[in-house]
Amino acid sequence: MFSDRLEAKWIDMFVSVFELCKVKSGDTAAILSETQSREINVHLAELALYRLGAKVFHVQLTTPPQNTPVPVRSTGASNAVQGIQPVITALASSTIVVDCTIEGMLHAPELPHILKEGARLMMVSNEHPDVLERLVPDPLLTPKVKAGIKMLSRADFMTVQSDAGTDLKIDITDTSGTGVWGYCDRPGNVAHWPGGLVLCFPKAGTVNGTLVMDVGDVNLTFKRYLESPITFQIEEDYVTHIAGSGVDADLFREYISAWGDREAYAVSHVGWGMNQAARWDALTMYDKQDINGTELRAFAGNFLYSTGANEAAKRYTLGHFDLPLRHCTIGLDGIVVVENGRLQGDLS
Ligand SMILES: [Fe+2]
Secondary structure (H helix, E strand, O other): OOOOOOOHHHHHHHHHHHHHOOOOOOOEEEEEEEOOOOHHHHHHHHHHHHHOOOEEEEEEEOOOOOOOOOOOOOOOOOOOOOOOHHHHHHHHOOOEEEEOOOOOOOOOOOHHHHHOOOOEEEEEOOOOHHHHHHOOOOHHHHHHHHHHHHHHHHOOEEEEEEOOOOEEEEEOOOOOOEEEOOOOOOOOOEEEEOOOEEEEOOOOOOEEEEEEEOOOOEEOOOOEEOOOOEEEEEEOOEEEEEEOOOHHHHHHHHHHHHOOOHHHHEEEEEEEEOEOOOOHHHHHHOOHHHOOOHHHHHEOOOEEEEEOOEHHHOEOOOOOEEEEEOOEEEEEOOEEEEEOOEEOHHHO
C-alpha cells in the first residue's frame, strides 16, 4: 500500500513530536530498535533528532528467537533488550530514549532501570508513518487525559454497561489511574505515540461480571473486528466462561488456551480512549503489516478491557489481549464519564 520512502513532511512531524518532548540541542538521544523494527521510523527519528541538535546514537538489538507457543502480539512488553546490562546503562544515561522496538518497552522488565536516573522514554508505536501523521499529539488533549487520570484515581468503583449486555463492576479503591497523552517532557516520563488513553491496573480479585464483545468491537491481538459476539463471564478477575458460536469466539479460545497459563485469563488493565482524532474504523484502511493498532486503543469513548499481565495484582504472563469496545457506559462512583461510547463533561 505504501512506499517506505522518507518524506520531508514525516521528518517535520517527528521534529514536532520531539519538540513536545522538549528535546533540545546537546541532549543525548538514544534510538532503541531491533533488527525487525520498522526501519523508516528509526530513520525518521534519527533525522529529526539531528535537526534539533541532539547527540544521537543507535542501540540496535537482534530480535530474539521466538520461544512461545503462539506469536506474541500487542503486549507492550518487548523482550528485545534481554536484560543486557551495557544496553540498559547506555539507555539510562541518555536524556531521552526513542523506543522503536516492535512491541515497545512500556511493560518491559528493564524499563524501571532505564528511567531511574531520569531518562524519559518515548515509544513510537510500530505504525506506518501514515498513521502517525494523522495522530501527532495535540497538547489540547493533555489536560483532558490528566483530568481522567485524576477521576480514575479518586474513584472507588468503576461500572461498565452496554445494551449488548456488558455489566461489569470493578473495585478501584486505592488504585492509581494512569494515562498517556502522547509525549514525554519530563525526566522519568513514559509516553507512546499515538496517545490518548486513561487506564488502571486493578488489584487482585476486584473485577466481576459480564463482558460482551459485540459485532464491530475489536480484538487487537488479531487486528480484527468481531463479526460475531463473544460473552465472557468474569469472576474475581478471571474469564471463567467464553460463550459464542462464531469464529471470533473460537479464535479467542484457541489463542488464550495456547499459553497453557491461567494468568492469561485474568484482567490486565481497564480504561477508556480519549483521542478524538483516532478512528475506530482505521483498521479497514491498512494492511496488518502497516499498523500496531494503538489508534484503536485510543479512539475516543471506547472501553478498553485487557487480559494478561498485571503487576498490581502480581500476575505475569505474555498472553495479552487489548479489546476496545464501543457503545459502553462507564461510571466512576456513579458519575457517568463515558455514555454509550461518548466522553462526557471535562473529558470530551
Ligand atoms: Fe494492553
